[in-house]
Amino acid sequence: MKRKLDKNDRPSSGADSEQKPATEKPEAEFSFTDLGLDPRLLQAIAKQKFEKPTLVQRKAIPLALSGQDVLCKAKTGSGKTAAYVLPLLASILKKKQTTTTASTSALVLVPTRELADQIFKAIEQFASFCAKDIQAVKLTDKLTDAVQRSLLSNSPDIVISTPARAWHNVNSSALSLDNLICLVLDEADLMLSYGYDEDMKNLAKLVPKGVQTIMMSATLSAEVDALKEIFYRDPTLLDLEEPEADGEGISHFVVKCGEDEKFLLAYVIFKLQLIKGKCIIFVADIDRSYRLKLFFEQFGIRSCILNSELPVNSRIHVVEEFNRNVYDIIIASDEKSEMLNVDPEDEAEDDKKGEEKEEQSKHPKKRRKVAKRDSEYGVSRGIDFKNVGTVINFDLPTTASSYTHRIGRTARAGKNGMALSFVVPEALYRKHMPTTVDTAEKDEKVLARIIRQQKKIGKEVNDYNFNKEQVEAFRYRMNDALRAVTKVAVREARTRELRQELLKSEKLKRYFEENPAELHHVRHDGELRTARSQPHLKHVPDYLLPKDGKKGLTSEEIGFVPMRKKDRSRHHKKGKRGVKVGGRRADPLKTFKARRKTK
Numbered sequence: 001m002k003r004k005l006d007k008n009d010r011p012s013s014g015a016d017s018e019q020k021p022a023t024e025k026p027e028a029e030f031s032f033t034d035l036g037l038d039p040r041l042l043q044a045i046a047k048q049k050f051e052k053p054t055l056v057q058r059k060a061i062p063l064a065l066s067g068q069d070v071l072c073k074a075k076t077g078s079g080k081t082a083a084y085v086l087p088l089l090a091s092i093l094k095k096k097q098t099t100t101t102a103s104t105s106a107l108v109l110v111p112t113r114e115l116a117d118q119i120f121k122a123i124e125q126f127a128s129f130c131a132k133d134i135q136a137v138k139l140t141d142k143l144t145d146a147v148q149r150s151l152l153s154n155s156p157d158i159v160i161s162t163p164a165r166a167w168h169n170v171n172s173s174a175l176s177l178d179n180l181i182c183l184v185l186d187e188a189d190l191m192l193s194y195g196y197d198e199d200m201k202n203l204a205k206l207v208p209k210g211v212q213t214i215m216m217s218a219t220l221s222a223e224v225d226a227l228k229e230i231f232y233r234d235p236t237l238l239d240l241e242e243p244e245a246d247g248e249g250i251s252h253f254v255v256k257c258g259e260d261e262k263f264l265l266a267y268v269i270f271k272l273q274l275i276k277g278k279c280i281i282f283v284a285d286i287d288r289s290y291r292l293k294l295f296f297e298q299f300g301i302r303s304c305i306l307n308s309e310l311p312v313n314s315r316i317h318v319v320e321e322f323n324r325n326v327y328d329i330i331i332a333s334d335e336k337s338e339m340l341n342v343d344p345e346d347e348a349e350d351d352k353k354g355e356e357k358e359e360q361s362k363h364p365k366k367r368r369k370v371a372k373r374d375s376e377y378g379v380s381r382g383i384d385f386k387n388v389g390t391v392i393n394f395d396l397p398t399t400a401s402s403y404t405h406r407i408g409r410t411a412r413a414g415k416n417g418m419a420l421s422f423v424v425p426e427a428l429y430r431k432h433m434p435t436t437v438d439t440a441e442k443d444e445k446v447l448a449r450i451i452r453q454q455k456k457i458g459k460e461v462n463d464y465n466f467n468k469e470q471v472e473a474f475r476y477r478m479n480d481a482l483r484a485v486t487k488v489a490v491r492e493a494r495t496r497e498l499r500q501e502l503l504k505s506e507k508l509k510r511y512f513e514e515n516p517a518e519l520h521h522v523r524h525d526g527e528l529r530t531a532r533s534q535p536h537l538k539h540v541p542d543y544l545l546p547k548d549g550k551k552g553l554t555s556e557e558i559g560f561v562p563m564r565k566k567d568r569s570r571h572h573k574k575g576k577r578g579v580k581v582g583g584r585r586a587d588p589l590k591t592f593k594a595r596r597k598t599k
């Protein structure tokens, strides 16, 4: 058995002499130059303005450089990508010093196309000063077999792929693993739940002995153990829990509320701009995402939808634009609920063929099931949404590990963030929706698990206390809006968006290829307008606003995301200059006293 390393441990052996300084310095003084990386990689790191390596980078890079197999468990957003990409690039650059023969040295397996795209971009950035020496390709785009074969014909140094695509190409002899020096399994904890077991087993048989294996994971699950077995590996385990000072990292809150109150609270929170900055709202299924979007539309609140039914180009573009601060609110659905009626055989088939979904979509029956398959597996996991201040679980996920992945979209790269979850207590479900009691039981059970999980890492999950009376004042408007969002409106919105996004996707595909700089005029947060329009709802009448501003709504610092000094000063400067956030008007609660009519 390999021994387990923790955050205070140092790799005991194997690190070659060039990398030795990596473990000698105190944490505060530690810099990327101490990792013994190629100067071209250091230049690329500097260009990205990474000042210091994160904990996982400090620990994993020397181990990986020494050639050991590594299983690294570190929290979401902690910088795991660079932790394996940098040593990978370093090994390839080293290999190139002794050989000029082209061969594929590294295979990076990821569970989704979005992730493949993200990793490909990260590799491009880190290899920007040695681009002529490193060729990387990703196989997961909607490329024909012929295109994939031609991409692989030059034996690129790095291939990034889902296991299904990788196996497809290995099986057809388009991709050779004979000269592999490194295999990476990113998001290892998600890989098997995406249905890639068979592909993994097939690939494992052809990975040559002695190939270094690096597994990255946000959680250590039975699936990770299963992967170790599939690849016959016993890697050194880096189990890294980063201690967080009070008020740092993610602050967790829950609101116990009824189903309709979720909409009421969402309306109040977003219309009164109680939450600052960017936000991802998670809902249980695709229909609900459209329901919420149409509901928001009634109040003039703009949002984008992210679900697995949308074409992949649109999804990638939504994330890119969100990261460029074009949008403030994403409504994402990534849950299993829609899977319940799917025949397991179809499900397995769809898992395997997930990537051929567009071809299958010619067959309506298949298309319906494939869409369901994607909703099972989520579109947001592992995706690097930048600067997300708040994650709202409008619908609580069904597992604690899904909670970890969802909230991991905030507080990334050492920043702070807030997770606010709406939890429907069983009693309220029994009262209003007796047929869905099962789900409610899950809500409370899942919450108990989440609380236990957070406690283990020293985090509390606190109640959020809204002033119910003050919030209730908004109920009749909420009801007006909800009444307009009928089932038919939701269905039409879903179809309309899909149609629009398919058209945009074609455009995007061409643009992605030809002119990426001009992409910004394709927006994804337009109104769908399938619900009856009620223009008066777009304004908040003064009499509804609490006299003492935000404090009248909650005793908590609602939406207040504690910021580090640097962030705080940036925030204040922004305020002074009067910059609009996301193009919205000033915070109504701030200007409310000035606009209030005197009787």
Ligand SMILES: Nc1ncnc2c1ncn2[C@@H]1O[C@H](COP(=O)(O)OP(=O)(O)OP(=O)(O)O)[C@@H](O)[C@H]1O
Pocket: 049, 050, 051, 052, 053, 054, 057, 074, 075, 076, 077, 078, 079, 080, 081, 082, 217, 218, 381, 382, 383, 384, 386, 408, 412, 413
């Ligand atoms: N040393 C660093 N300094 C500053 N920012 C960093 C550093 N390393 C990574 N980042 C940034 O932190 C963010 C999160 O990194 P990354 O996506 O690699 O996290 P992750 O651990 O893989 O998350 P997940 O488990 O959710 O996939 C990215 O935007 C990345 O650019």
